[in-house]
Amino acid sequence: MTRARYVLRGAALAITAVMAIACTGTPSASPGTTGATIARGAGGDLKILYWQAPTILNGHQAGGTKDQDASRMVLEPLAAFDNDAAAVPRLAAEIPTVANGGVSADLKTVTWKLKQGVKYSDGTPFSADDVIFTYTYMCDAKSAAISFGTCENVKSVTKKDANTIVVTYDLAQPFYLQWGTGTSGEILSLNAWKDCLAEKAKTCAADQKPIGTGPYKVREFKQGDVILFDMNENYREANKPYFKSVTWKGGGDATAAARASLQTGDVDYAWNLQVEATVLRGMATSSTSADLKSVYSNSLERLVLNSTNPSASLGEQRSEPGTKHPYLSDKAVRRALAMATDRTTVAEQLYGAGLTGKASCNVWNGGAAESKNTAALDVCKFDLNAANAELDKAGWVKGADGVRAKGGVRLEMLYQTSVNPLRQKTQDIMKANWEKIGFKVTLKSTDAGVFFTNTSPDGYLKFYADVEEFANSAGAPDLAGFMDDWTCKLAVGKANNWNLDNAERYCNPDFDKIIDQIRAEADPAKAAALVIQANDFLVADVAVIPIVNRTSATSGVAKSLKGVVLSGWDTETWDVANWYK
Amino acid sequence: MGRYVVRRLLIAIPTLLVISFVMYAILALAPIDPLASLATDPRVPPEARENIRIALGLDQPWPVRYVKWLIAVLQGDFGVSFMSHTSVSALLWQRLPNTLAVVGVAYIVGIFVAVPIGMLSAVRRNTLTDHAVSTLAYIGFSVPTFFTGLILIIIFSVKLHWLPFLYDSNLKVTDFNSLVGQLRQSIMPILVLGLFDAAVLTRYVRAEMLEHLPMDYVRTARAKGLKERAVVVRHALRNSLIPVVTLIALGVPTVFGGAIVTEQIFHVPGIGELLVRSIGSGDTPVVAAIVIIFAVLVVAFNLVADVLYGVLDPRIRYA
Numbered sequence: 048m049t050r051a052r053y054v055l056r057g058a059a060l061a062i063t064a065v066m067a068i069a070c071t072g073t074p075s076a077s078p079g080t081t082g083a084t085i086a087r088g089a090g091g092d093l094k095i096l097y098w099q100a101p102t103i104l105n106g107h108q109a110g111g112t113k114d115q116d117a118s119r120m121v122l123e124p125l126a127a128f129d130n131d132a133a134a135v136p137r138l139a140a141e142i143p144t145v146a147n148g149g150v151s152a153d154l155k156t157v158t159w160k161l162k163q164g165v166k167y168s169d170g171t172p173f174s175a176d177d178v179i180f181t182y183t184y185m186c187d188a189k190s191a192a193i194s195f196g197t198c199e200n201v202k203s204v205t206k207k208d209a210n211t212i213v214v215t216y217d218l219a220q221p222f223y224l225q226w227g228t229g230t231s232g233e234i235l236s237l238n239a240w241k242d243c244l245a246e247k248a249k250t251c252a253a254d255q256k257p258i259g260t261g262p263y264k265v266r267e268f269k270q271g272d273v274i275l276f277d278m279n280e281n282y283r284e285a286n287k288p289y290f291k292s293v294t295w296k297g298g299g300d301a302t303a304a305a306r307a308s309l310q311t312g313d314v315d316y317a318w319n320l321q322v323e324a325t326v327l328r329g330m331a332t333s334s335t336s337a338d339l340k341s342v343y344s345n346s347l348e349r350l351v352l353n354s355t356n357p358s359a360s361l362g363e364q365r366s367e368p369g370t371k372h373p374y375l376s377d378k379a380v381r382r383a384l385a386m387a388t389d390r391t392t393v394a395e396q397l398y399g400a401g402l403t404g405k406a407s408c409n410v411w412n413g414g415a416a417e418s419k420n421t422a423a424l425d426v427c428k429f430d431l432n433a434a435n436a437e438l439d440k441a442g443w444v445k446g447a448d449g450v451r452a453k454g455g456v457r458l459e460m461l462y463q464t465s466v467n468p469l470r471q472k473t474q475d476i477m478k479a480n481w482e483k484i485g486f487k488v489t490l491k492s493t494d495a496g497v498f499f500t501n502t503s504p505d506g507y508l509k510f511y512a513d514v515e516e517f518a519n520s521a522g523a524p525d526l527a528g529f530m531d532d533w534t535c536k537l538a539v540g541k542a543n544n545w546n547l548d549n550a551e552r553y554c555n556p557d558f559d560k561i562i563d564q565i566r567a568e569a570d571p572a573k574a575a576a577l578v579i580q581a582n583d584f585l586v587a588d589v590a591v592i593p594i595v596n597r598t599s600a601t602s603g604v605a606k607s608l609k610g611v612v613l614s615g616w617d618t619e620t621w622d623v624a625n626w627y628k
Numbered sequence: 629m630g631r632y633v634v635r636r637l638l639i640a641i642p643t644l645l646v647i648s649f650v651m652y653a654i655l656a657l658a659p660i661d662p663l664a665s666l667a668t669d670p671r672v673p674p675e676a677r678e679n680i681r682i683a684l685g686l687d688q689p690w691p692v693r694y695v696k697w698l699i700a701v702l703q704g705d706f707g708v709s710f711m712s713h714t715s716v717s718a719l720l721w722q723r724l725p726n727t728l729a730v731v732g733v734a735y736i737v738g739i740f741v742a743v744p745i746g747m748l749s750a751v752r753r754n755t756l757t758d759h760a761v762s763t764l765a766y767i768g769f770s771v772p773t774f775f776t777g778l779i780l781i782i783i784f785s786v787k788l789h790w791l792p793f794l795y796d797s798n799l800k801v802t803d804f805n806s807l808v809g810q811l812r813q814s815i816m817p818i819l820v821l822g823l824f825d826a827a828v829l830t831r832y833v834r835a836e837m838l839e840h841l842p843m844d845y846v847r848t849a850r851a852k853g854l855k856e857r858a859v860v861v862r863h864a865l866r867n868s869l870i871p872v873v874t875l876i877a878l879g880v881p882t883v884f885g886g887a888i889v890t891e892q893i894f895h896v897p898g899i900g901e902l903l904v905r906s907i908g909s910g911d912t913p914v915v916a917a918i919v920i921i922f923a924v925l926v927v928a929f930n931l932v933a934d935v936l937y938g939v940l941d942p943r944i945r946y947a
Contacts, residue, residue, distance in 0.1 A: 096794070100897075100905070102709070102711040102712035103711065103712050103713055108713060110662075110710075110711045110909065188675075188679045189679070189683070190679075190683075191676075191679040191680040191682065191683035191684075192676065192679075193672045193676055193680065194676075195672075195673070195675065195676035195679060196672060196673040196675075196676050199673070246683070248683070249683050249684070249708070249713055250708055250713055251713065254713055255712075255713075255714060267798070269722055269797060269798075269897065270709070270711075270712035270714055270719055270722070271711075271712065271719070271897065271901075271902060271905060272722070272723075272797055272897035273796075273797055273798060273897070275798065296794055296796075296895065298892075298895045298897060298901060298905075299794075299892065299893075299895045300892070303793070303893070303895070306781070306785075306786060306793075307793070307794060310786045311785050311786055311789065311792075311793070313792060313793075313794055314794070494660075496660045496661065496908055496909070496910060497659040497660055497661070499661070500659060500660075500661035500663075501661075501674075502659060502661060503659035503661075505659065506659070543674075546674035546677070546678070547674060
C-alpha cells in the first residue's frame with residue numbers, strides 16, 4: 048500500500064459525501080429510532096449465524112470479516128460509514144469537516160470532538176486517553192494489527208482536552224477520516240488493553256472478552272464456535288439495544304446457513320449466503336421465514352492479464368516486471384479477449400442477474416465516479432465476429448488445429464483462479480468463447496488458501512499464468528484506491544517479495560500521470576472526473592477485463608427482524624444497535 | 629508382560645518423533661498461508677501482513693520453528709493459535725466435550741447395536757434376518773455420512789421442522805427438558821455416525837461368530853445339554869468378541885479425532901471441525917497439536933489393544 052492509496056481514498060470520500068448530500072440531504076434514516084414500542088432489552092434473543100465462526104473479538108487483530116463484524120457488537124470507531132459512504136458519528140460527537148472547523152484548511156489537521164459521558168460496559172468512563180491509547184496500540188508495527196494501513200501518513204494523535212483529540216497527517220489528506228473510522232477504527236479501552244501493547248498484542252486476554260462502548264457486551268466466547276452477548280446496560284443511547292441477548296453461532300457452510308435462514312428459520316440473521324444463484328433464488332422466493340438482503344459497493348470480479356512473460360524457461364525472470372508477454376503485449380490480442388468476454392451470461396447464469404452480482408465493464412463501480420462511457424466501447428461488447436476480425440487484422444492466423452499463431456507464437460493460454468464453483472463455471476464460459484476465436488485455453492484452479500498468497504508458485508501474485516481471475520473489494524469508502532493498483536511502482540515482482548497490489552504488472556506512464564493528477568486534485572468533482580478518466584483508460588487499453596460487480600453483503604434477514612441497514616463500506620453490524628423486532 | 633510393555637513404549641518414542649517431524653515438515657512446506665484471507669483485503673497493506681508474519685514467528689526458518697515447537701510440546705505447551713490468539717490446549721478442552729457427546733456416544737451406540745445384531749445375523753445365517761442385516765450393514769458403510777446427514781436434515785429439519793440442525797454447545801444438561809434438548813440436537817449426528825460404526829462392526833461380529841459356531845467347544849457345550857442361548861452367548865460370543873474388542877480399542881483414537889464431515893454438517897463444534905478449519909486457515913499450532921495427540925493416541929491404543937488381546941486370550945503370551 049502506498050501513500051497514494053489514502054490520498055485517493057480522500058478523493059473518494061469527498062466525492063461520495065458530496066454526492067450523498069446533493070442527493071438526499073442527511074442520509075441517517077435509522078428505523079429503530081422511530082418505533083415507540085422500542086425499549087432496551089424488550090426483545091428476547093437475537094440469533095445470528097456466520098458460517099465462518101469468529102475466532103477473536105478485536106477488529107485490529109481480525110483474521111477476516113467474521114471477526115471484524117463480531118467485534119463491532121462491542122467495540123466502536125469514532126465514526127462509521129453508511130451505504131452512501133457517508134460518515135456517521137459513533138464515539139465522535141460530530142463529523143469534522145472544513146466547514147465546521149474540524150479540519151484545517153491545509154487538510155493536515157483533524158480535530159475530533161468526542162461524545163461526553165460515554166461509559167464502557169463495565170462502568171468505566173470513555174475518554175480521549177482511550178483514543179490516544181488505540182493509536183499507540185495499532186500504529187506500533189510490533190502489535191501486528193491488520194488496521195496498521197490506516198496509520199500511514201499519520202504523524203500524531205494527541206489529546207487537546209478530555210473530550211477532544213487531534214489527528215495530524217504528514218501531508219494534505221483529502222481523506223481526512225482515514226484514521227479511527229469504520230472497520231479499522233475500533234477504539235480500545237486503555238484500562239482493558241493496557242497490557243497488550245507490542246509483542247503482547249498476540250496473546251491478549253482482552254481480545255477474547257473485550258470491554259467496549261457498543262450496544263452489546265460479551266458474556267461467553269467459545270473461539271470458532273459461539274459468542275453469547277448481553278445488552279450493554281451502559282449503552283449511551285436510550286432504549287437501545289432492543290435485544291436482551293445475542294447468540295452468535297458460527298460454523299458450517301454457506302448452503303447450510305441459507306437453509307437455516309431461508310428454509311428452517313432457525314436464525315434471525317445469516318451472513319454471506321454465497322450459494323449458487325439459481326439455488327439461492329429458489330430458496331429466497333419460496334421462503335416464509337426470511338428475506339435476502341444484499342448491498343453493493345465495489346467488489347469487482349475481474350480477469351487479470353499478465354503483461355509480463357510467465358514462461359518457465361525464463362527461470363528467475365519469470366513474470367518479472369520488465370519482461371514482455373509473448374502475445375498479451377499485443378493490444379489487438381487483449382482487445383479480442385475482451386470482446387470475446389461474455390459478462391452478461393456470467394452475470395445472469397451464475398450471479399442471478401443482480402442477486403449476488405451484476406455485469407460490469409468498469410474498474411470502479413458506484414457513485415459519481417462510475418464511468419458512463421465504457422458501455423459504448425467495443426471492448427465492452429460481447430462480439431465474437433469483431434474479436435475474430437481484430438485478430439485477423441493483427442496478423443494472427445488460424446492453424447490447422449484452429450489455434451492462431453503469429454511469428455511462431457501460438458495463442459496458448461493458462462487461465463488460473465481459486466477453487467470456487469462460480470469461478471470454475473466462469474472459466475468454462477470464457478474458455479468456450481475464447482477457443483472460438485482461436486485461443487487454446489488450459490484451465491487451472493488452486494485452493495483459495497494457496498491461491499491468495501505471495502509465496503506459492505500457484506498463487507495469484509507470483510502469477511505464473513497468462514490470465515487469472517479474482518475479486519478485490521473496497522472495504523472503506525475507497526473508490527479510487529483501486530486505481531493506483533495499476534501504477535508502475537506497485538508492479539508485483541521479486542524485488543518486493545511479490546507483496547504489492549499490481550498483479551497485472553501493468554505499467555503505462557500515461558496512466559500514472561492521471562493518478563498523479565488525482566493525488567494533487569483537491570476539488571472532489573474534478574477528482575471524480577479524473578477517476579473516470581483513469582477507469583476508461585484501463586478499460587480501453589484492456590489492462591484488465593471487468594466481469595461482475597459482486598454484492599458486498601448477501602444476508603438472510605428474518606422477516607420479523609426490522610431496522611437492518613447494511614453498508615458496503617463498513618461491517619455488516621455497523622448499525623446493529625438499531626435492529627429490532 | 630511388564631517388559632513387553634516397556635519395550636513397546638520405548639519403540640514408541642522414535643516413532644512419535646518421526647511422525648512429529650514429518651507432520652511439521654508437511655505443514656511448513658505446504659503452500660497454505662495463515663494470512664491468505666487478508667491478502668485481497670485492500671485495507672490490509674503488505675507491510676501490515678509482514679508485521680503479522682513476524683509476530684507469529686513465521687519469519688524464522690521452519691526447522692528452527694520445529695525445534696522450538698517440539699521443546700514446548702515436550703513441556704506440555706502446544707502454543708498459541710494463530711487465528712484466535714488463545715492457547716491451543718484451551719481450544720481443545722473447549723471442544724472435547726462436544727466431540728465426546730456426539731462422536732463418542734455414537735461409537736458406544738454403534739457397539740451396542742452391532743454386537744447383538746451381528747450375533748443374531750450369524751446364528752440365523754441365511755435367513756431373512758441375516759440378509760436384512762447384511763444389506764443394511766452394506767448400505768451403512770457404503771453410503772457416505774455427508775449424504776445420510778443431508779438426507780436426515782432435509783427430512784427432519786427442513787420438511788418436518790422436528791429437529792434443529794445447529795448444534796448448541798452451551799446447552800448444559802441439568803434437568804429433563806435440557807436432556808430432551810440435548811437428545812434433539814444430537815440424535816441426527818449420532819444416528820449418522822452410529823449407523824456407520826455399527827455397520828462396520830456388525831460384519832466383524834458376524835464373521836467371528838460364524839467362525840466359532842462350528843467349533844468343537846461349541847459342540848461340546850451343546851452336548852453337555854446347555855441351553856442354546858447359553859451356548860451362543862456364554863461360549864461362542866465370548867470367544868468371538870476377543871478380536872472385536874481389540875478392533876474397538878483401535879477405533880478409540882478416531883473418536884478423539886472427531887468426525888470431520890459430520891461435525892461440519894451439523895455445526896457440532898468438535899475437534900474434527902476445528903481441525904478442518906485450522907487446516908484451511910493455515911493455523912499450524914492447532915493442526916500440529918491435533919495431529920500429534922492423535923498420533924500418541926494411535927500408538928497408545930495399539931498397545932492397549934495388544935495387551936487386551938493377551939489378557940482376554942490366555943493362549944497368547946508376550947515375551
